[in-house]
Amino acid sequence: MIKFRAKGDNGDIYGLGLSAKNVELLKQGKPIVIDMTDIGVPGRTIMLFYGETEQDIVKELKGYGLIPESADVSKPDPGMVRIFRDLNIGNSGEPGV
Numbered sequence: 001m002i003k004f005r006a007k008g009d010n011g012d013i014y015g016l017g018l019s020a021k022n023v024e025l026l027k028q029g030k031p032i033v034i035d036m037t038d039i040g041v042p043g044r045t046i047m048l049f050y051g052e053t054e055q056d057i058v059k060e061l062k063g064y065g066l067i068p069e070s071a072d073v074s075k076p077d078p079g080m081v082r083i084f085r086d087l088n089i090g091n092s093g094e095p096g097v
Helices: 020-027 054-063 078-086
Strands: 002-008 011-017 032-035 045-048
Touching: 020 032
Parallel strands: none
Antiparallel strands: 002 011, 032 045
């Protein structure tokens, strides 16, 4: 995987490039944990997940305890944005590469 930060006309651009191996790990149910400190955003972590459908991804998120089992995700919920923004996820025991 590559991570980068570049200057754009309207501000910073942050990018991730996934290799075929990264995609294969995602398809195996191994999320990729990315420490954004490497590209100048300390204290922020991104987790990438894969699923054939959004429902598959939600099932995986519930399995990791990132959203409650009781969460109704049958329709878009702006509150989900807040849930992910407020997560404090460390990098110990990274399941992916």
